[in-house]
Amino acid sequence: MAETAGILQVGEQVLTAAELVRSLAEHQLLVPLIQGIVTEQALRGVECTPEEQAQWVQEFWQQQQVTTPEQQQAWLKRHHLTPEQVVVVATRPQRLQRFKEVTWGAEVESYFLKRKAQLDRVVYSLIRTHQPGIAQELYFRISEGEQSFAEAAKQFSQGPEASTGGLIGPMPLGKLHPSLTKLLSVSQPGQVWPPVQLANWWVVVRLEQLLPAQLDEATRQQLLDELFHNWLENQINPSAPGVQV
Template sequence: MSNTEVQTEDIINFLKSELSFREVYQQILTQRIIAKYAEEKSIAVSEAEIQAEANQQRRKLRLEKASDTLNWLSQQMITPADWEVGIRNRLLAQKLAESMFAQDVERFFIQNRLEFEQVVLYQMIVADDKLAQELYYQIEEGETSFYDAAHQYDIDSTRRQKCGYEGVLYRWAIAPDIATLVFSSIPQQLIGPIKTEQGYHLLIVEEKIPAELTPQRYQEILQQMFKQWLNTQIESLLSQS
């Protein structure tokens, strides 16, 4: 056997040694579950749909010629047929998810609308209560800006470099007590000082982003519902084995 030849047993032993065998095993079970329920619901993927998805992937990978595609597949150590099977499986999963949960996405979004609100948030945390109060008054009086103060005094070096910028955050990504104040504030309003285990927080909301059921968010909710359902099916199968 050459040094580049890999047997099925080699792959299995490697996955076990890397503690990855269970993950791959569950992925195989997942595909079987999808195939089973898709067949029961008479859901299928056409050759035209596979070809359209393959063309989209080729454009994304900039595989302009057929030879470019074949070379790329060779580098991935798969055949065109293997590639098509993978595309079919992903499209089948998407179709099954749509069939099962598309009607529930909008209702879930409406029921949980608050959790999908976002803010563009700036924050600084200092260790001392007196410093926090002093910075609050200096910012309020216009003696310094929030961003300059964060750049100089924030205890976190990474956030200091970004002048307190935390990013675009969902409500669930912020500690509940702070989130209540953040989402009830108006943009550019100075919030704080708020004491936590980390220190004393001063915050500013630069912008509020209302919850909207965008195509991307629709897919996120749909896939989360589908994933939860699949996990339940897998757990049921494993408990029977």
């Protein structure tokens, strides 16, 4: 049987290609590596001017707090990189942003409309307890004005929201429990809902404020990032052509 040559030596251990792949997988580094390779392949067609490249490399060294040629050489040696590779590393964030803009920039508005229901944020009050009887009693007290929501939450809620009088948010609707999202999305501010079971909790919830999402610069960047990550997941799917491990 022919012996497979080692491709990496760490201390006294020499790893074959198969052992290296297995080690990367065991350390949960294989998928990030594949993502990086696929991303770099996509960025090959993204160009930048010599002036941009020089500026981005300079900014990279500043971020690393490397200010002298001697420090640069030491940094390169420590990270096993060549000056040419540093150019790739230093310009990657800007080239990636340019790739996102060129590829999905025209789709952001329609994608925003599709995602808006999940991007809307809410401020709400919550009381949670494992005892349905207590939840029902608190709902009646709050509805009848016998006790304020904040007082009831501080006294009876069994989650961290007790310290804030039950107040939570702002939170994107898309990040909440689906049942909670459904309730809050059809609520009017100040509306208190009867107890609802979520997993092993019984909760009383009241919408305080709805904050509709707007397509500002931060949201636009978030959506560009989402579209890129969706594309990347499709690219590295084991069933996708061209990705072999």
